[in-house]
Amino acid sequence: MQPLLSPSSSVTILGAGLLGSLLATSLARQGHRVQVFEAGGPDGVGSAAYVAAAMVAPLAESVVAEASIVRMGQHALARWPELIAPLPAPVYWQQNGTLIVWHRQDAGDAARLRGLFEHRQAEVAGLPAMQPLDAAGVAAADPALAGRFSQGLLLPGEGQIDNRQLFAALAQDMQQLGVAVHYDSPRELGDFRPGEAGQSDWLIDCRGLGARQQWQALRGVRGEVVRIHAPEVTLARPTRLVHPRYSIYVAPKENHVFVIGATEIESDDRSGMSVRSALELLSAAYTIHSGFAEARILELSTQCRPTLPDNLPGIRMPRPRVLQINGMYRHGFMQAPALHDVALQWLNQGQSPLAAQFDLALQGTAVT
CATH class of the missing domain: 3.50.50.60 (FAD/NAD(P)-binding domain)
Incomplete structure (x- = not known):
């Protein structure tokens, strides 16, 4: 050719x-x-x-993504450091994995999620094995969550970029x-x-x-995120909370800035965030760490993501x-x-x- x-x-x-x-x-x-x-x-x-949280989490996202997207995520974990290296200004990149936690009443949903992860790991070669955690394991993985959760899953090697x-x-x-x-x-x-x-x-x-x-097959899928400054919170890696209605994520950036999101709405509406979304995102973040109660809201952001019929x-x-x-x-x-x-x-x-x-x-x- x-x-x-x-x-x-x-x-x-x-x-x-x-x-x-x-x-x-x-x-x-x-x-x-x-x-x-x-x-x-x-x-x-x-x-x-x-607007995005900019996470590179192939296993965490595998429950809502096709195997080809998961393989792209694996490729991205190796390529992002190479793409960042020649840039003339520093770009924050961390690859500390993803931590998934849940409250006791959501243990059934967590078990189903774990089963989906196991299925995808069998389907896509090279995905690292997830690590089940008890209360001590959660505390060791992230001291900021010590005493807050009795179980969790650590997905090693996943990353995020600023x-x-x-x-x-x-x-x-x-x-x-x-x-x-x-x-x-x-x-x-x-x-x-x-x-x-x-x-x-x-x-x-x-x-x-x-x-x-x-x-013309393109459509918009609306996403909403909250960006906050929380000096009392020191999460070491992106943390996801299992929930019956949505799977919230909290992605830490530098200097105690956090991006909180979960919502996904089939809509081209780019107007401001709804009160319901803001309340759900912030209240769920508070259940992960009470230090978010004293955080300061930097942005309530919305954007529509370009999506084809097969996603x-x-x-x-x-x-x-x-x-x-x-x-x-x-x-x-x-x-x-x-x-x-x-x-x-x-x-x-x-x-x-x-x-x-x-x-x-x-x-x-x-x-x-």
């Missing part, structure tokens, strides 16, 4: 969200001329990834690499004719829900020299490194050996 990109190709990317920014920096570092058009501003607020630091570092990297980023500049596929005189050689569309006019990502070529990547749903930080690597393989080699590992197929027209 022949490479699709020639040396020093010109590439236009639509969308400076997580995947668009990663591809822009990688292509520029390879020597290509890159420009990016972003509908929002330079802070990344318009991106679903900006998404806000990542966006800032990627923006700085694009500037230093000479990527021309046009903020507050929404564009459509029809605005470009890649390959023609005066146009870029290739067009890559990473706009998420902004691409729905061309990818899996898609890569397609609607016409020659146009590559569209979309549908990362709620697992953007688990999928982005895999989609980034697959896209670069196709562009640089004309094929992607990685694609089969993640059940990805390039859909659409033949490459010209």
